[in-house]
Amino acid sequence: MATVVSLEGKRKAPSLEPLLALCAEDMVRVDREILVRMRSPVALIPELATHLVGAGGKRMRPLLTVAAARLCGYPGDDDRHVKLATCVEFIHSATLLHDDVVDVSALRRGKPSANSLWGDKASVLVGDFLFTRSFELMVEVGSLDVLGVLSRASSTIAEGEVLQLVTQRDISTPEATYLEVIKGKTARLFAAAAEVGAMIAGRNGAERVALESFGMNLGIAFQLVDDALDYAGREAKLGKSVGDDFREGKLTLPVILAFLRGGAVDRAFWKRTIEKLEQRGGDLEQAQALIERTNALTDTLERARHYGAMARDALGLFRDSPLKSAMLEAVDFAIDRAH
Amino acid sequence: MATVVSLEGKRKAPSLEPLLALCAEDMVRVDREILVRMRSPVALIPELATHLVGAGGKRMRPLLTVAAARLCGYPGDDDRHVKLATCVEFIHSATLLHDDVVDVSALRRGKPSANSLWGDKASVLVGDFLFTRSFELMVEVGSLDVLGVLSRASSTIAEGEVLQLVTQRDISTPEATYLEVIKGKTARLFAAAAEVGAMIAGRNGAERVALESFGMNLGIAFQLVDDALDYAGREAKLGKSVGDDFREGKLTLPVILAFLRGGAVDRAFWKRTIEKLEQRGGDLEQAQALIERTNALTDTLERARHYGAMARDALGLFRDSPLKSAMLEAVDFAIDRAH
Numbered sequence: 001m002a003t004v005v006s007l008e009g010k011r012k013a014p015s016l017e018p019l020l021a022l023c024a025e026d027m028v029r030v031d032r033e034i035l036v037r038m039r040s041p042v043a044l045i046p047e048l049a050t051h052l053v054g055a056g057g058k059r060m061r062p063l064l065t066v067a068a069a070r071l072c073g074y075p076g077d078d079d080r081h082v083k084l085a086t087c088v089e090f091i092h093s094a095t096l097l098h099d100d101v102v103d104v105s106a107l108r109r110g111k112p113s114a115n116s117l118w119g120d121k122a123s124v125l126v127g128d129f130l131f132t133r134s135f136e137l138m139v140e141v142g143s144l145d146v147l148g149v150l151s152r153a154s155s156t157i158a159e160g161e162v163l164q165l166v167t168q169r170d171i172s173t174p175e176a177t178y179l180e181v182i183k184g185k186t187a188r189l190f191a192a193a194a195e196v197g198a199m200i201a202g203r204n205g206a207e208r209v210a211l212e213s214f215g216m217n218l219g220i221a222f223q224l225v226d227d228a229l230d231y232a233g234r235e236a237k238l239g240k241s242v243g244d245d246f247r248e249g250k251l252t253l254p255v256i257l258a259f260l261r262g263g264a265v266d267r268a269f270w271k272r273t274i275e276k277l278e279q280r281g282g283d284l285e286q287a288q289a290l291i292e293r294t295n296a297l298t299d300t301l302e303r304a305r306h307y308g309a310m311a312r313d314a315l316g317l318f319r320d321s322p323l324k325s326a327m328l329e330a331v332d333f334a335i336d337r338a339h
Numbered sequence: 340m341a342t343v344v345s346l347e348g349k350r351k352a353p354s355l356e357p358l359l360a361l362c363a364e365d366m367v368r369v370d371r372e373i374l375v376r377m378r379s380p381v382a383l384i385p386e387l388a389t390h391l392v393g394a395g396g397k398r399m400r401p402l403l404t405v406a407a408a409r410l411c412g413y414p415g416d417d418d419r420h421v422k423l424a425t426c427v428e429f430i431h432s433a434t435l436l437h438d439d440v441v442d443v444s445a446l447r448r449g450k451p452s453a454n455s456l457w458g459d460k461a462s463v464l465v466g467d468f469l470f471t472r473s474f475e476l477m478v479e480v481g482s483l484d485v486l487g488v489l490s491r492a493s494s495t496i497a498e499g500e501v502l503q504l505v506t507q508r509d510i511s512t513p514e515a516t517y518l519e520v521i522k523g524k525t526a527r528l529f530a531a532a533a534e535v536g537a538m539i540a541g542r543n544g545a546e547r548v549a550l551e552s553f554g555m556n557l558g559i560a561f562q563l564v565d566d567a568l569d570y571a572g573r574e575a576k577l578g579k580s581v582g583d584d585f586r587e588g589k590l591t592l593p594v595i596l597a598f599l600r601g602g603a604v605d606r607a608f609w610k611r612t613i614e615k616l617e618q619r620g621g622d623l624e625q626a627q628a629l630i631e632r633t634n635a636l637t638d639t640l641e642r643a644r645h646y647g648a649m650a651r652d653a654l655g656l657f658r659d660s661p662l663k664s665a666m667l668e669a670v671d672f673a674i675d676r677a678h
Contacts (some may be wrong), residue, residue, distance in 0.1 A: 029423035042502045096465060102460040121441040124463055125500045128437060132494035135474055139486045147478045161464040163381045
């Protein structure tokens with residue numbers, strides 16, 4: 001697998017571009033399918049959905065489905081991979097809409113969130129619409145095994161969201177519990193997205209297991225980096241503003257580690273700001289300083305690298321190809337966004 | 340088909356009891372399945388779900404699935420009818436949770452609503468959980484045709500909810516549009532509940548069409564009576580308090596008809612109270628008086644009887660049996676609740 005080296009001999013920053021380029025044709029079809037499936041005689045639905053889904057984002061999840069299918073030799077002569085990729089993006093979008101309502105978020109990817117533009121009610125209901133539309137798409141693909149994987153993943157996501165709602169203010173949540181939360185809310189869908197790609201290619205043995213593991217570990221790594229970026233001190237490349245998680249009192253790994261490693265004064269700070277959500281000017285900077293001092297940010301990224309390594313290894317059984325290299329580079333990209 | 344006649348020769352009020360009695364064994368299994376499927380390591384999920392789902396209600400929708408399956412000769416030697424009945428109740432419950440958030444309802448069936456006890460966030464997310472769990476149940480039943488019917492129904496419900504959100508304050512909504520709204524939000528699930536009963540019994544021809552039509556028309560009748568009861572002047576037998584729809588500015592058929600039939604002064608009243616939601620003391624009584632004077636309540640019930648009659652006729656192709664009689668009586672019950 002080639003490591004891209006620039007003319008200066010310096011390692012080029014890993015990018016999602018090679019994977020996007022290799023899957024470009026499929027992703028154009030996915031974009032088209034997304035637009036078609038958002039149609040409704042109820043005009044508010046495509047309006048609101050287009051604002052969120054139409055506006056891009058990296059489409060990591062559908063990209064995973066398409067890439068996994070192709071890596072398994074799926075010929076793409078029908079549109080099952082396109083439908084499943086669309087389905088996965090709709091599940092993701094539905095949870096984003098509901099999350100923003102639950103978190104009272106004003107911004108999403110640097111733009112006003114749907115709930116801030118159309119209100120909570122519309123966001124809840126259009127989220128429901130996207131959820132149910134995603135199930136219609138799955139059903140059309142016509143495989144009960146695929147349906148089993150995606151419906152269980154959706155159910156786990158929903159369970160994970162409730163778990164997060166319950167635990168978000170408990171500063172003494174152990175790291176293991178937190179890992180379960182992010183598996184539920186992020187990684188499970190990454191895993192399912194990749195797994196169903198293998199399934200429609202008819203690779204139900206080791207390849208399916210490998211791609212599920214690839215997705216799961218990539219998803220965990222992705223989320224941990226996301227958590228880290230929220231305290232990373234500069235406006236992130238995610239369209240997410242620094243300090244969002246902190247202001248919402250969200251418990252993430254940097255905070256968990258900083259709390260565990262801090263003394264009594266630090267712990268009192270975290271209890272006040274995260275558990276009681278009593279925040280004042282300068283608290284975010286103080287939080288960043290504590291996280292820095294306890295190496296919590298460095299170690300969160302270290303954890304992310306661990307899961308990234310597992311994702312990379314999961315692809316070991318596939319023979320080398322430009323697509324495989326691009327998927328490996330996508331893992332590096334997910335982690336190196338932080339730098 | 341026997342009409343129940345009391346000893347005095349006076350027609351006994353129609354009741355749901357005969358149908359409940361004939362389906363009692365199946366419904367015990369449905370109750371058990373509901374409890375099992377609400378389980379989650381996240382304690383808030385069964386807590387909140389039990390409050391809503393566990394506390395009963397009439398379970399009209401699962402009853403329809405079980406009754407339709409049995410009417411079609413389904414032997415009940417496996418648990419597919421139980422799973423589908425549970426699935427249908429979960430879809431319904433999920434939409435109730437989200438509706439109460441969207442409508443800011445404090446009461447549901449005369450008890451504090453889940454959102455008033457646990458907050459909007461928990462209701463949205465546990466609703467998502469029930470939605471996704473319902474899809475898992477469908478998938479377990481293992482029929483792609485059944486999945487198609489239920490996933491399309493769910494999608495229509497979600498679309499209907501958005502349509503209602505958009506139209507709820509438009510006092511000049513035509514009756515036809517309103518009918519589409521209640522088909523989407525209520526009748527479609529009744530229809531699907533009955534239709535899948537026929538499908539698992541292997542009756543995919545005329546019986547399936549007949550039961551779908553039975554469910555659809557019963558659902559429309561049921562919703563119209565519900566709408567009427569909100570203005571019926573006494574606390575209804577539904578655990579719904581009189582005037583809820585009015586206070587929320589919900590557009591229902593009694594209001595649509597009263598607006599259409601009223602003069603300029605009446606119309607100004609409806610515009611102020613429903614469209615602008617500017618209400619003051621005595622407005623509910625005034626609304627009831629206008630609805631009474633324009634025969635809007637009587638005619639809403641007349642419309643309900645029309646759909647009830649279509650539901651009854653839909654069962655014409657089934658041979659007489661105690662179960663068929665009980666299903667016909669259930670239609671009468673749905674309508675006569677209003678008296």
